Amino acid sequence: MTDLQNFRIETREWLSDNCPPSMRIPAQSDKDTCWGGRNPNFSCEEQKLWMQRMAAKGWTAPMWATEYGGGGLSREEAKILREEMAKIKARRPLNSFGIDMLGPALIKFGSEELKMQHLPPIVRGEIRWCQGYSEPNAGSDLAGLQTKATDMGDHFVVNGQKVWTSYADKADWMFCLVRTDSDGKKQMGISLLLFDMKTPGVTPKPIKLISGSSPFCETFLDDVKVDKGQVVGEINHGWTIAKYLLTHEREMIGGFGTRDAGFRSLGQYATESVGLKQGRLANQLLRNDVIRWEVDAAVFALTAERVSDEAKAGQGVGATSAMLKYYGTELNKRRFETMMKLKGGEAIEWEGAASREGWLARSWLRTKGNSIEGGTSEVQLNIIAKNILGLG
């Protein structure tokens, strides 16, 4: 038996012994998502247990090196872990911008000191991070950001306003893009700073969305003092890191297209919703929508697999994260549009236990943001056209 086969068996056994039963049913609502942090809001004791057990093995960040608390797994091993988790429908133990976004950038660009300070608490789910990128006047044109960090010798003083900071009101630390130099090209003179949300002058204010929820905040920064040791990489060279980090954000958001919604295929969902007539979905026009979606979703999932296999083999065009983000988010929007049509009158319910407090309507509205956040679909198409196709 090969090492990988052994690893699979051991992993299966460990998961079987350690994944609590309630963590093997699909998430029913947002509160079933575990975010950790200084003030964790566990939905139940088992959610906490599941996060802690996985964190102890470093499997909340399976491929990070063990010296930073990670699982130290190879790509193949990490894939096996994902597969075995999917097999028992295990929930993700910890959702974290620290794992999905900041971590990879810190590992690539950060000093050893910063890595040792920040990575282990991320793996353990002790510190929850938020992203300070967009500003009221720097959305798609992110490099036009104006939040200013003034050099005071051993520290910076930061002034400005961030917007669309996900869960800033619940986060413990922020990774934040600031302008450290206003001369020259706008991409130059940007730095990536890390600071505690408890620092005086940091004020997050939730933004209510069309879905009724408030996952994002405006964050006001008034004379915020940040130690110079908390700059990731070189001062004034943060744009490269920002772009790298955005690649990870795109991959994360693009992945929404195929996962969640209870591991149920849209075909099954449709069958339960409108029924069959002589073996075919009773509503013929909606059946077409469902088929087209299922075909595209199947092909998209294979593409994510192929891109990852090519990367592993050192092939491929790179920069495909823009394509995955673009296609995955548009796919997710189509999925929810179709689900709304399939549910008819039931879909428009906003409150009440029957509709799980309007879960479908709210989720549907939330998906509209998928093709805006992390760079709009149009920005992704610009990236593909310019960087991959060479259209000037």
Added chain:
Amino acid sequence: MALIINEEQQMLRESAQGFFAEFAPMSELRRLREDDSDYCDLLWKRMVDMGWAAILVPEKYGGLGFGHVGMGQIMEQSGRALAASPLFSSAVIGVSAINLLGDERQKETLLPQIAAGQLMLSLAIDESRHHEPNDIALSALKTPEGYRLSGKKYGVIDGHSSAKLIVAARTQAEVGDKEGISLFLVDAKSSGLEILRTPTVDSRSVSIINFNEVIVPLENLLGPEGSGFAGLSSVLDIANAHLAAELLGIATESFDRTLRYLKERKQFGSLIGSFQALQHRTAHWWSEIELCKSIVLKCLSAIDEGDSRVPGLASIAKAKLCEVAELSTNEAIQMHGGVGMTDEYDIGFFIKRARPAQMLYGDYSYHGDRFAMMTGY
């Protein structure tokens, strides 16, 4: 298995690309169109010399046993070049049908001949203008002198130039039933056989074949009598996977040519590729082609691995490639503007080949429906 092609397959892909560029340029397609012939014998001979007719033939029957991923690379490059040849009807479908359904004697006799490029076969299946393999009505009545075939077949590719036909017929049960279907190897020179060639939009042809009490020797039954549908389905899955590969080639070449044009053509004092209206459409188009590469490779690998998901994957592949080939050939003409409409520019040839390849053995509506039925809705 990883979704990447190995080094040998990559070499085959590159050699096919070079081969078609040298021996099957667009000027050759124009020449064939004037000549009224479906393909060039010399080109086919060269392909046979490359060993391509033997790729799917197992080694024990004188072949290379190189597999469907390998053959798919050639089909894709052939699609790029719009190269006409009996590769698909004989070396893909013919070989697969005999290999999957034939008995030892049939394999030993026929496979080496196909591998050597000496025997051409055509599959005769559809009986209306739409692909519906359940609806086979052509009857095969067992008599002491052999099976007596009566009926009509439509849309037989390379039908007039093949020495043998693989014919799906009904030996029992009702039309619309999956039971009662049998396959036969029918000599093209059999009496009572009438083959009518019709030129098609892609400068190739299809044949309508009338079977007027054609007598087929008993030993020419291919596969089990009355329960040939499963085997036929597998052959059709293989055929559709390779059509998807060909369509991928067509889509990719349409894209590449258009991308070059966007970087050459100037209007309003700028290259038209600098206009965002075209950039976004092109980027979307590129994304769709990236998706297609994944499903074609996955489907071909699944066939090689004997994966039970092949029927579903083949339908997904064919459906998706139908959609993207249509997108590609339409966008190609639109972005070329007026010259895209002229016969002088080659870009218009791609839509003409894509449509027959889309339609053959089921288009999006057929395969989308088939896939949904397999999934239970």
